[in-house]
Amino acid sequence: MSIAPVIRLTLFGPTHAKDATLLQAQELGCLHIEPLDRREDVVADRPQARRALAFLLASPVRRHAAHSAERFDAEAVEAAALRIEARLRALDEEKRTLIKRLRVLAPWGDYPLDPDLLARGLRLWFYVLPHWRLAQMPEYLTAWKVVAHDQRNCWVAVVHPDEPHDMPVPREHTGSVALHALQHRLHDLDAEHDDLLAERIALTRWCDALAHSLTRLEDQAERKRAAGLTREVDGLFALSAWAPAAALPDLQAMAGRIGLAMVTHRAPPAELPPTWLDNSGIARSGQNLLGIFLTPGYRSWDPSTWVLVSFVVFFGMVMADAGYALVMLFVLLALRLRRRPAAGEAPGAAGVWPLAWLLAASTGAWGLGTGTWFGSALPASHPMAALRLLDGTDFRLMMRLSLLIGVLHLTLASLAQARLARGWSRIAAAGWSAVLAGGGLAGFSIDQGWGDGLRWTGQSLLGAGLLAALTAAVMQGRGLGGRAAALLAGLMRLPAALGDTLSYLRLFALGFAGASLATAFNDLARQTLHGVPGFGVLLAGLLLLLGHTLNLVLGIAGGLVHGLRLNFIEFLNWSGVEEGRPFKPFKLKDAPPWMHRSR
Incomplete structure (x- = not known):
């Protein structure tokens, strides 16, 4: 399990030490601060430096950048830019209202009372x-x-x-306002608008200096927001936060340096701590994928690795073309050579790059396994044809393979839920895993000469699992009506299990659609080559380039969307993963969190 254990702590100290405490806590980067005093004007404050810079950069007229920053005040420039932006927005709104009023009053003329x-x-x-x-x-x-x-x-x-x-x-x-008064007000708005634009243009000389101060300004704004979450009483302040249990020695050392008192305790069962997913290496790519949909609950389990592996397999099955894999690898290599590491990026930080390499490798593996290169199968005499293990054009085989993957995926999800559940809930989850596995075995044994024993095993598992699942559901109900409703809900889950399993047929459908489209472009290019003398070579090349580019883009989109869907909808629905809240470390903008620096 990669959910890091956390503890609840409260720091107490004199008010004059609060700024130093927040600064060192931000440098440490391991606290998830909880509010003690909700002052909305402070809590709602968020870093605005990037917004101020974007506003100045959007000016149609800009001054030459200042060569010296001696007179540069980052906070003043940020405040002035935000003030001008807000006032311009208010002026535009008032001007639109005035123009509407003038349009309505124009037919009446100027009628003062x-x-x-x-x-x-x-x-x-x-x-x-x-x-x-x-x-x-x-x-x-x-x-x-x-x-x-x-x-x-x-x-x-x-x-x-x-x-x-x-x-x-x-x-x-x-x-009650006369037409001439509205016209005078409109002229005043135009004059103020011009003055603000001139002030904005004057501030643009500090764009470069402000860009270099973004990190510092955002860190200051974050400390101001954190200060609003503390509580001050009689010259003392209190700060409440969650922290990884492994960071306790560092926090104790910080408290000793500043002269703070610290009280720690474990989270009671009724309280939901934030979830800090402690994945390293390639597993962090799975954590990033899972974060698109939800953050697992603190007392749940982390399916990041399972989501990563299954998503990579699903994507490769949808693409299943070694030629497309080479194109993907070439593009990734070109982009990687041009990319510069971001400031503060931890070594081996798992972003999109490790995942992209895995997706390209999975596409190549499935392509080699089916012997497909740009929609065409290798001839039997080709040396790489020996790597072909599956016939991608065999409908029956690929449909069965898709359903087998679905059964395994959902069965593993249900077993993972049974591992963490307790009491009757564990029996119910184990029963449904038996239902899924037994139904899969019974289904795959149809039309197989050796399938009698497999069919009997599958039917036995299906019956026993369904009995266990329904019994556990009934026992969890309260009263006769509650148990009857639980039994009905359990029975309704049986067709849901069948529907979720059949949903994995989309892997076969998308893969077959991509292969068919690639074959169609190949045939069209071949016909153009032979049917158009002279320019046939050029036209055929353009058809191949445009057609396979389109098919590659569609395949990537389909693999991403449906690969994630099967994980987020079907898998997580059967895995029992509860939704939690993410651990948001209070840290410096460009610094990695404490957990990643400590490795």
Whole structure:
């Protein structure tokens, strides 16, 4: 199991030592800080330096970079850029609203409120009426005028003490601000907008200096956020966090240097600690894959290695072409030679590269096993034809192989769940693993001359496993109604098991589709070569290049999507992996976490 054990700790110390504590804890990089004081203005704060830099870099006009950073204040530049960005966004929003208001008020013209009308208790009311409704104006309204019109409507202004309630249409809400005042406000917004753009252009001289200060600014922002998660009372502060149990000596040494008190305890059963997956080497690629979908619970198990192995196998089975594998290896090698290691990257850090090499190798292995090179089978006389173990065009064989892989995958998942479960839950998981294995054996024994014994074994496993699983489900229910519902749920899982197993036929379907498409492009190129004299060679080459490029891209997309789907949906559904929350180490931006540095 690669889930590192963690402990809960609380650090206590004088308030003046809080900054030093946070700085050294960030350098150590092994704490997952839990909030003690939720001040939303601090907790919601996140590093904004990259956003400020992106805003300045997006300026259409930029100044020459400053050669000296003596007058450069990174915090001030960041704050100014974010202030300008926020104000520009607010100005644009207000300007859009003003333009809409001006468009509505334009037909009425500029009608300031007349003090004489107000003194006599009169008001202006505005209506937009179709031409044919003018005849429906109430007779008691004598002070009204059509101030504008078009082919369909008339804009009518009415003078009356109260709002007329028998008008043929509802009144228009024009607001209390006159047209000229809105126009003046729009001009003010434009002027302020120009001033802000000029200020933004002036700040662009510090883009290079700000880029070099990103890491420091983000570390400072992270410490500010962490400070908001602590609690201060009477000159003392407290910091609560989770940490790997192996990091306890380093934390005790840090507390001794600063003069802090530290209290530690194990997590109670009712509390869910964050999960720190402690995988190293190539297994970290599986951890990264699993992180796309979920983080396993702290008291669950880590399926990272299983997900990695099965995903690589599934991807290779979908591609299954040695020629495509060579192309993938060539592209990966070219990209790898051009790539520079990232700052702070740990040696052997598992990113996309180890996984990419494995996927290319799996594609090549399946391609050699089926004897397929760019959609064509090697002739029997070719020396590498001896490596061919499977006939990729044999429907029956490849379908059975896909179902066999599905049965093994789901059975292993159910056995892993049984290993960690307790009581009746363990019996239920073991029963379903027997159901899956027995159903697979019974199914594969059909139409086999030697399948009588295999069929009997499979049917026995299927029956015994189903009995055990349903019995365990009934025993876990409460009361007669609860046990009946549990029995029904168990029976409903039987067709789900069949459906999940049949889902692995997508491996056969995708592989066959890719092989058929490659063969079709080969045949089309061959016909073009023989049917078009002169330019046939060029056209055939273009068809092969474009066709196989398209097929390679589609195959990679299908292998990635469906290879992950079979792991995330089918496998994790039967494995009993509970979802947890990730361990987020409080660390320096470009430094690896403590667990990876300690190796």
